[in-house]
Amino acid sequence: MKLFLDTANLEEIREGVRWGVLRGVTTNPTLIGKEQQDFLPLVKEICSVVDGDVSIETAGDDTELLVRQGHEIAQIADNAVVKIATTANGLAATRRLSDEGIKVNMTLCFTATQAILAAEAGAYIVSPFLGRLDDVATDGLVALSDICEIYAVQGYETQVLAASLRHPIHVVESAKMGADIATMPFKVFEMLVKHPLTDSGFKRFTDDWEEAKPHLGELLPSMQEA
């Protein structure tokens, strides 16, 4: 399962890239708005920093307008993916853009029926929103599980991107269900690596190493510095 960051913050994206595990980025109007920067230079910079897909969301719900925006977004960079909401007009735009070979991420997907439609429209990615379903007392993981099962049975090539993830269990369960991608805020991304036993174990090994070092004779050159 590929790990994406759900952010438009360049510092967070650069840190994810530094870890060597970041495979892409998703943005949305809320995340872009938070950065308070000029839109085009910001999204161009994100695309240049990340070696992987960067979803950039369209605005409005008019098919012709969505198609035009799709053409413009696709011109931003080779790794730019057009993000379109799963509406009837969005499906129509996705069909047209997909037929032209433009990659579309159908977003704001909350049901298996919407996911079937996205795949039938030729979407490159479909994004079920788990956390927002949980917020309205509907288990987002059940929806994701249905979608993954249907896609496997039907042999759909559209990638399933588990979105609106709020905690590490969402990430683990998404991986178990066979999601192709999981996108998450940097806060959740950081939680994936943290464990108190790793921290305490590391401190103990570091202290023991310091104590033992003077009695260990010849060390590897790089270990002298540790």
Ligand code: E4P
């Ligand atoms: C995905 O592409 C969306 O940007 C995102 O996951 C939405 O998450 P939220 O429900 O935390 O806003």
